Amino acid sequence: MKTEIISPVYMKLQEEISALYEQWVRALSQQTVVIKEKIDGKQFPLLPQVDLQFNEKDYHSFLQDLFKAVKENKPELGEDLVKIEAKLDGETLAKWFQEAVIVNTYYFADWAEKNSVPEWLPVFAAEHAVRPYLHKASIELQDELPKQGHTGGCPCCGEPARMALINKNGKKELICPRCHSTWEQKKIACAHCGSDAQGEVMVLKLEEDERAEIYACKSCKGYTKVIDTRKLLEVPAPEILDLKTIHLDYIAQEKGYGLSEDKQH
Ligand SMILES: [Zn+2]
Numbered sequence: 001m002k003t004e005i006i007s008p009v010y011m012k013l014q015e016e017i018s019a020l021y022e023q024w025v026r027a028l029s030q031q032t033v034v035i036k037e038k039i040d041g042k043q044f045p046l047l048p049q050v051d052l053q054f055n056e057k058d059y060h061s062f063l064q065d066l067f068k069a070v071k072e073n074k075p076e077l078g079e080d081l082v083k084i085e086a087k088l089d090g091e092t093l094a095k096w097f098q099e100a101v102i103v104n105t106y107y108f109a110d111w112a113e114k115n116s117v118p119e120w121l122p123v124f125a126a127e128h129a130v131r132p133y134l135h136k137a138s139i140e141l142q143d144e145l146p147k148q149g150h151t152g153g154c155p156c157c158g159e160p161a162r163m164a165l166i167n168k169n170g171k172k173e174l175i176c177p178r179c180h181s182t183w184e185q186k187k188i189a190c191a192h193c194g195s196d197a198q199g200e201v202m203v204l205k206l207e208e209d210e211r212a213e214i215y216a217c218k219s220c221k222g223y224t225k226v227i228d229t230r231k232l233l234e235v236p237a238p239e240i241l242d243l244k245t246i247h248l249d250y251i252a253q254e255k256g257y258g259l260s261e262d263k264q265h
Pocket residue numbers: 154155156157158159176177178179180181
């Protein structure tokens with residue numbers, strides 16, 4: 001797939017971070033992160049309804065691993081990273097964790113301004129270091145999460161649906177690049193508004209690539225990238241696949257389609 005829209009340095013960094021996730025999820029494997037008794041009812045997404053058990057030392061070590069990867073790939077950020085590291089006391093770590101779970105971009109923009117570091121850097125770091133917790137939570141909540149049907153966004157973390165895979169059985173499976181939850185949905189149906197009326201969802205094919213399509217909805221103007229994993233030699237991690245198919249987002253957005261919620265990142 002085309003990747004030239006993303007700079008090779010950024011892609012390399014993202015691939016290193018993706019490898020770190022695996023390490024971090026392993027580090028959390030013996031812990032229970034979801035405090036379950038808080039769930040009431042069957043409303044989705046589930047994560048905003050539960051508390052996540054947070055271990056300051058682990059979260060801090062994930063951030064330190066991440067800073068190391070950022071510094072190796074972008075040495076020009078060295079000083080900013082030292083500045084951030086110096087501010088990460090227990091209270092700040094707890095706050096970062098909590099605000100990253102709910103994607104409070106205002107909090108992080110404000111934090112960056114107050115501490116004179118690039119605006120994108122604190123939210124980037126806090127979000128990536130929180131993802132292994134979200135992934136672990138989606139594993140723990142598996143039995144409570146719907147395995148199929150229409151949920152609007154990710155039933156676990158609430159991220160807008162934007163990517164689906166055609167799995168080896170030919171079924172369409174939505175996948176969340178943030179927490180790795182998956183759920184099946186009727187093939188020709190909109191992942192945002194759920195419409196499956198005939199002619200409502202258009203399948204936009206790409207001339208140069210038969211492995212991916214864009215499903216665009218006439219009703220709500222939402223789109224989903226649909227990738228046929230049967231035609232891939234190797235299926236990358238969802239967050240990497242999401243980046244490698246970013247040209248599809250540009251095509252869909254140029255044609256006037258968007259993601260249904262404003263929570264994009
Ligand atoms: Zn999710």
